[in-house]
Amino acid sequence: MTEVRPGIVKAVIPAAGLGTRFLPATKATPKEMLPVVDKPAIQYVVEEAVAAGLEDVLLVTGRNKRALEDHFDRNYELEHALSRKGDDQRLSLVRESADLAAVHYVRQGDPRGLGHAVLSAASHVGDQPFAVLLGDDLIDPRDPLLARMIEVQQERGGSVVALMEVAEEQIHLYGCAAVEATAEDDVVRVTDLVEKPARGEAPSSYAVIGRYVLEPQVFDVLARTAPGRGGEIQLTDALQELAKSDAPGGPVHGVLFDGRRYDTGDRGDYLRAIVRLACEREDLGPDFRTWLRDWVREEL
Ligand code: G1P
16 A cells, blocks of 8 residues: 555655744744654654655745754764764664655745645656645654555546545635545545635535645646635645646545544644644653643643
């Protein structure tokens, strides 16, 4: 299931957002560098791409994002200091992120929305299908999603989005898909897409979560997609066009996901993600769980 056929080797990770929901932490630090337990959020996402066989990773960055480049590069001073101390464990942690993947960068310039960020990847991606991973969604490596999406794309062609059922009061926070069943239980045909539908107007409870496998024709569509919701060029709007026409780049299928997903996009979800992941860590989890249980019993 995790085999990647020739054709999809590149991952695009938009990382140009201003991270205003996390100010002042994000005044001088990119939000992608905020730690989730003890690893920057972006590293989980790059690791996920690599686990699905995508070792060419393009980060779409903007101003103020130099820390991202430093994180995926060598740090000889630190490596030297750790190796002098004989601290091999930490040394390997420092080297790990530099050796993970071939990480490339393109700057978005004007941040004009997710669709615009993806469009900035056009010349790096070229004419092969590619994946897009949004950094606010962390997918638990025990529930691999991207590999399944790649498999579906390779079997069916066109573009593939990840869909997750969410509660009615949550759907306005997401792109939402109208769907039809296919012969496979976890795959649906997407017949329509709406970016962040107004309350009561969502066509379904299927939310688009931040993983996409796209045909390169999406770039032609994005280049002529007018600003949509929030005055931004929306990836959802371009995919809606692909879902509705017989144009190259379509059709659009959805892979239904009901695994573990951690949202780091807003402060409350970010805190919940850290607590959940810390509880599950072999090294930190046992003590942390005990503390948490006592603390909740005594304080809450
Ligand atoms: C983006 C997309 C939205 C998608 C969401 C998933 O929105 O525009 O369609 O459902 O990511 O996390 P954002 O959360 O960046 O506003």
